[in-house]
Amino acid sequence: MSDLRAIVRLLAFATWSSAAFVVALCVQALVLAAPAAGTAVKRRVARVWARGVGGILALRIEVRGTPPAPPFLLVSNHLSYVDIVTLMATTPGVFVAKSEVARWPFLGLLARVANTVFVDRGSRKDVVRVNAHIERVLRRGEGLIMFPEGTSSRGAEVLPFRSSLLEPAARSGLPVSCASISYATPVGAPPAEWSVCWWGDMTFGKHFYELLRLPGIQGSVVFGQERLSGSDRHALARDLQRAVSDGFRPVTDAGAPPVAAS
Numbered sequence: 001m002s003d004l005r006a007i008v009r010l011l012a013f014a015t016w017s018s019a020a021f022v023v024a025l026c027v028q029a030l031v032l033a034a035p036a037a038g039t040a041v042k043r044r045v046a047r048v049w050a051r052g053v054g055g056i057l058a059l060r061i062e063v064r065g066t067p068p069a070p071p072f073l074l075v076s077n078h079l080s081y082v083d084i085v086t087l088m089a090t091t092p093g094v095f096v097a098k099s100e101v102a103r104w105p106f107l108g109l110l111a112r113v114a115n116t117v118f119v120d121r122g123s124r125k126d127v128v129r130v131n132a133h134i135e136r137v138l139r140r141g142e143g144l145i146m147f148p149e150g151t152s153s154r155g156a157e158v159l160p161f162r163s164s165l166l167e168p169a170a171r172s173g174l175p176v177s178c179a180s181i182s183y184a185t186p187v188g189a190p191p192a193e194w195s196v197c198w199w200g201d202m203t204f205g206k207h208f209y210e211l212l213r214l215p216g217i218q219g220s221v222v223f224g225q226e227r228l229s230g231s232d233r234h235a236l237a238r239d240l241q242r243a244v245s246d247g248f249r250p251v252t253d254a255g256a257p258p259v260a261a262s
Contacts, residue, residue, distance in 0.1 A: 006212035012056045013212075020049040042115075043070075043092040050088035058216035059085065065223030065247075067091040068177040070143040073134075073169055075240050076179040077158045077248055078147035080198040082211070083181055086219050091179075093143030096130070096165060098150075104204070119165070121150055127164045135168045148237060155182065155197045155251025158244050163237035170236050175227030178240060180247035184218040192217070193252040222247035 099120045102108045120126040137144050148161035183192040230236040
């Protein structure tokens with residue numbers, strides 16, 4: 001039953017995402033002709049796509065707090081590629097992602113069309129370029145979402161935040177919003193730590209297929225009530241990490257073994 005579920009969902013995901021890709025390409029012309037209107041339409045397309053994918057995955061998202069309105073800079077803990085769907089469905093914005101995402105089959109194309117900002121975290125020179133890009137995105141009045149942990153985790157805790165991409169916020173005094181993400185799976189299904197969180201040496205293809213086999217996913221997003229600011233990016237990173245930790249619910253007890261899905 002779970003394999004049939006995965007196949008049906010994979011076909012639905014490919015069809016839905018292909019349609020969204022075509023629509024997004026058409027919107028590109030509107031962006032060039034009327035930037036403000038085009039950006040608003042693009043946000044709408046992204047949100048509709050994310051909510052559609054959430055429906056395909058049987059992802060139910062509980063939201064606590066108020067999502068920020070553009071323009072904003074939002075930081076969140078990072079557990080999985082599912083985070084993009086979770087946040088985009090609630091707070092459409094431009095994402096900052098590692099450069100490897102641009103080379104992923106199909107999803108990389110979608111990320112490019114969605115104006116994702118790609119960064120090579122191993123290159124200090126590239127961080128300078130990306131920070132300049134972040135400033136341009138914010139000046140255009142868009143929202144920007146980033147994962148300062150720099151990697152996804154198993155969800156036992158919020159990892160220390162890297163400060164390099166917070167330089168534009170520190171330099172301008174821009175208040176930064178916070179979000180804390182967590183996931184759970186139904187009783188009897190593989191624990192979210194293994195089936196939803198994507199970490200360590202897990203391969204994307206195998207993990208995505210197992211994700212599609214799940215009967216459902218319960219996601220939660222807690223938006224912080226206060227925005228934080230500071231002129232020292234290192235201190236700001238520590239303050240933001242503490243704020244995200246305060247709203248974070250650990251995904252599962254560390255070391256819990258996976259359970260076979262039915």
